[in-house]
Amino acid sequence: MRKNISQCIDINSKYCPCLLAETNQCISCSHLKGEITCNCNWSGVCILYEQHWQHKKIQHSEEVTKTRREEQVEFSIKQQIGQNTYILEFDVTSELAEELKRIGSFVFVRCPGDPQFFYFPINIMKVTGNTLQIGIESIGPKSIKILADNNNKLVVRGPYYNGVLGGPWIDNMTNGNIILVAGGIGQAPAFPLAAKLMSNSNEVMAMLAPGKVGKVFIDKELGEMGAQVYRVSSLRQFGMPMLREWFALKPDLIVSAGPDEQHYGVIAAMQAAGVNIPMVATNNATMCCGEGICGSCLKKTRDNKSIRMCKQQTDFSNIIED
Numbered sequence: 001m002r003k004n005i006s007q008c009i010d011i012n013s014k015y016c017p018c019l020l021a022e023t024n025q026c027i028s029c030s031h032l033k034g035e036i037t038c039n040c041n042w043s044g045v046c047i048l049y050e051q052h053w054q055h056k057k058i059q060h061s062e063e064v065t066k067t068r069r070e071e072q073v074e075f076s077i078k079q080q081i082g083q084n085t086y087i088l089e090f091d092v093t094s095e096l097a098e099e100l101k102r103i104g105s106f107v108f109v110r111c112p113g114d115p116q117f118f119y120f121p122i123n124i125m126k127v128t129g130n131t132l133q134i135g136i137e138s139i140g141p142k143s144i145k146i147l148a149d150n151n152n153k154l155v156v157r158g159p160y161y162n163g164v165l166g167g168p169w170i171d172n173m174t175n176g177n178i179i180l181v182a183g184g185i186g187q188a189p190a191f192p193l194a195a196k197l198m199s200n201s202n203e204v205m206a207m208l209a210p211g212k213v214g215k216v217f218i219d220k221e222l223g224e225m226g227a228q229v230y231r232v233s234s235l236r237q238f239g240m241p242m243l244r245e246w247f248a249l250k251p252d253l254i255v256s257a258g259p260d261e262q263h264y265g266v267i268a269a270m271q272a273a274g275v276n277i278p279m280v281a282t283n284n285a286t287m288c289c290g291e292g293i294c295g296s297c298l299k300k301t302r303d304n305k306s307i308r309m310c311k312q313q314t315d316f317s318n319i320i321e322d
């Protein structure tokens, strides 16, 4: 599983080979980044072969899916959580809904009349049939327009998958003891992670804090699904010291859903307790294109590389703090 932790999130999907392969910038294939020898971590697909085959398809004018789906939807406000925080609900096509069931899924959203550069990323909280739920904070020029009084429409672009770092741990962990820490709006992406873990017979202890949103809003549902839920008024003040006690229960995995400061707090608590277990963290990188092209999500890693956080999996602890 460690191998999967650093590979491109789109490998083995219909979105591979992508625009990066076309421009000799592929994350996974050494040939498709200009090297002479083959040096890939074989993942069951040869991207070079696929790229070659795709060119043939284009020549014969067959349809090739390279870019993501865009759909205009009408949303309703399912719940107002805080002064500027809402759970929105809307229907998409069954194809897009199905693709967004994958762990780490997110979409870009904007108002229908706005230019393309208004798109911003939002994690998926729930998929039920064709209906999606997302948690959104209206705090900047892009999101404020969506929640304006006269608007109930959105354009959704997706699916994208790198919303969580360490996603393979969520997919593959069974019969384990899991600590989940979620604060503020981070509770929205925490929900599908907890649901997946519990569906795989894992025991989940969830520590939830209101954060800037001012409310714990997934506690009831997680409790009904079988998680042990603990509410704390402040993760920094009370949660992190409590976490050190929880480590005595020998967890197999820790999941942190919230801002990067929270992830660093969890890492510090692990170090203080001498605990070395895998960690899953929500991906908070600034993203504009989601396709590995614009560079807004680039981060430096401890092994002196630059990685595109919209495309590449890594351990959160491998990223150098800004």
Ligand code: FES
Pocket: 286, 287, 288, 289, 290, 291, 292, 293, 294, 295, 296, 297, 298, 308, 309, 310, 311
């Ligand atoms: S968001 Fe554009 S390169 Fe990652």
